[in-house]
Amino acid sequence: MQEFLQYFFSGITNGAIYAVIAIGFSMLYRSTDLINFAHGEFVMIGALTMVTLTMTLHVPVVPAFLITVFGVAILGLVFERLAIRTVSRPEPIVLIIITVGASIFLRGLAMLIWGKDSHTMPPFTAHQPLDIAGARLLTQSIWIVLIAIMVAACLHFFYKRTLTGKAMHACAINKQAAWLVGIPSKLMTLLAFGLSTGMGAVAGIIIAPITMPAYDMGSMLGLKGFCAAMLGGLGSLWGSVLGGFLLGILEALGVGFVSSGLKDATAFLLLLLVLYFRPGGIISAVKVKRF
């Protein structure tokens, strides 16, 4: 039981991270039909910006959190303006390749700015690990899970209750119809980019204290987040949350009961199975006929 609980704690910590990254993928896909393969790099930039703000410039955690999220969101807007909007034939495949290119560019840029070393920062609050029935839980893990759930709840509220959120939802359902009723769809696309990359920054910030952020951390996290989004249902908010936690927990149980050498394999095998039986993910928000 003690072991199982420890695997579970390990799983929900990683799961919450995957969930926040998956939300970023989903939100962008939902409004623009685009999968941003540079998303992992925005997570990395978020983590490294947070480290620089708190460690080098000694900004307290809460303002540093906000500055980082807004900073990275603005970077996302710039990315949309410069790299996505300017494409003359915006076909999905062209845009996806642009995001792959952007990811390589951002990684190189981060290497120049932050160097090739890993960095480190202390947890948000200094506490001894909690002892729950013999299993140890870091306080940072509690922060991660809390922030992940809060972010998802805020987004839920944003989509269901605010005019802008509903407008974005409308764009997602039918862009032309939304345009006909006076919703500025281009502005909504821009906003979706900002929100999505901001989400990436949140993921980067909450994991900065438990991992050692470096310029090359983005790709694997991006891939895992993408898996989580596919698993839960690309385009669905709660599907992404579910997918993230499921992936994290199954990975940890895979390590515990199968083999740690097969950790990533377990996760990807599961993804294949889900996609085989439910191509739209567990909670399919969109019909799978896009490409």
Add this chain to the structure above:
Amino acid sequence: MDTKSKCRIIAIVTALIMAACLFCASTAAAEQKNEPIKIGGIFSVTGPASFLGDPEKKSMELAIDRINAKGGIDGRMLEAVIYDSEGDPSRAVRNAQRLLTRDNVIAIVGPSLTPTSLAVVPVLVRAEVPLISCAAGNQITDPIKPWVFKTAQSDIHAVSSIYAHMQKKGIKRVAVMIQSDAFGESGRDQLLGQAGDFGIEVVAQENFGTRDTDTTAQLTNIRRADPEAIVCWGTNPGPAVVARNVQQLGIELPLYNSHGVASPRFIDLAGDAAEGILLPTGKILVAELLPDNDPQKAVLLDYISTYEERLGETASSFGGYAFDGINLLAEAMKGTDGDKNKIRSNLEQIKGHVGISGTFTFSGTDHNGLAPDAFVMVRIKDGTWELVE
């Protein structure tokens, strides 16, 4: 512009280019005698392994400048031609081919990594040009290939240093935590292979990824196997995550690490969790602490002070691999007049060459030339290193 004048311009440009080529060729022929001897370098200067390649490149240049300042080898200056492999085996092979065919180097130092080294070995063996690799993997010189040498300490010695220390402490049951990459795999082979020789049993084996954010699940499995010590084998930042997770789970066992994390960076990353960790390291990390009768002490302090003065950054054991490579090569080149076969056989004759990584004694059956005394065991205490007996 009409077609005629276009043709004329093309003709003039072509003539100029040809003239320039001829000029270059004639000067090259005239200077053949006093031209510097070229030595090739292939290092992972950029990319994920740049922490190895960057100091190696700088140390190679440093070593060559020092030799030239003393008048070169038999009156001829040395020249370094260094290419960046970016840690990619196929790029390393292209670099090697370019060094051999275009630059006509007399020998090559590098590459920095085991995979890149293994990739270029066949190229060098076919061309019959000496290679002094800077990578740790002992597959490079085992089995022996006549043209291939290496200067980095191998995992064999690191593992035997750790196991010898455990034997002294009476530890019989160990758990190993292996990073899923070439460095980890090579370490695991040694950890499992040598355990029996020291009367040690490996009771659990777990893996972690180079970019894992959490390894508590693996450590929980290890705790269940009830070992007396844990050995973690990897390179930053993975082992720092492991060290923090060990602290988080409140595991009170001795934690051993590999020489792969023997840098101040590891202490920064792991913070408090680094306290008490034991690891084998090349002597450069603790040069100041060595007893005065250690033959390497003077060489190490000299290298550290020149490197730090010239480059303004901390010297590492990695740069030492290339530094030793050039110095060994220089010793072997004396009196050979650039005959590669003589250089090769001279390298095999080198005995008691005191370098950065250890004291080298090569032979026909040993192309690494180091003994277990190339490593010392250290413990991390109060954020710095202390020698342990």
